[in-house]
Amino acid sequence: MTWKIxxxxxxxxxSMSGVTLYYRTLYYDAEKARKIAVSDGEKQQIAFEQLNRxxxxxxxxxxxxxxxxxxxxxxxxxxxxxVADGRRRLRVKATCPNMSAASSASRxxxxxxxxxxxxxxxxxxxxxxxxxxxxxxxxxLQDYIRQVCLNKIPKS
Numbered sequence: 001m002t003w004k005i006x007x008x009x010x011x012x013x014x015s016m017s018g019v020t021l022y023y024r025t026l027y028y029d030a031e032k033a034r035k036i037a038v039s040d041g042e043k044q045q046i047a048f049e050q051l052n053r054x055x056x057x058x059x060x061x062x063x064x065x066x067x068x069x070x071x072x073x074x075x076x077x078x079x080x081x082x083v084a085d086g087r088r089r090l091r092v093k094a095t096c097p098n099m100s101a102a103s104s105a106s107r108x109x110x111x112x113x114x115x116x117x118x119x120x121x122x123x124x125x126x127x128x129x130x131x132x133x134x135x136x137x138x139x140x141l142q143d144y145i146r147q148v149c150l151n152k153i154p155k156s
Contacts (some may be wrong), residue, residue, distance in 0.1 A: 054148050061147065065140040072132040080125045090116055090124065 082088040116124065 002134075057147050058144065061140060061143050065136050065143070069133065069136040072136070073129060074134065076128050078123060080121075083121065090121060092116060 078086065083090055
């Protein structure tokens with residue numbers, strides 16, 4: 001019977017050591033999973049902040065270019081009204097290549113100055129408007145590329 005007591009004590013110590021090691025392993029695994037979850041959460045927070053900054057930049061660019069486009073369209077509309085009311089005139093630089101140098105130009109003192117046809121004037125203003133829209137779109141895309149795509153925000 002004397003040999004049974006140390007054997008029982010040894011078995012109890014061994015089983016307690018095994019249980020301790022088992023729970024220790026569970027603790028370290030749980031701690032490792034927690035650290036990974038915290039790290040993933042921090043990475044997602046950084047990505048969210050970067051996306052938020054990019055959205056703010058895009059919104060600011062959109063607002064800026066929209067205001068510039070509205071201003072340009074207002075100028076064109078005012079110019080069109082001024083031309084229609086006679087306060088301003090459209091001048092066209094033109095040459096007639098079919099005219100010979102030897103022919104003399106006839107002159108009439110009361111002749112009206114050359115003007116663009118009404119359809120040509122409308123086309124002129126429509127073309128100016130479309131040029132301004134295209135220019136603002138191009139400028140907006142270039143600003144987007146410079147300020148959002150190429151300007152990588154460093155991770156903190």
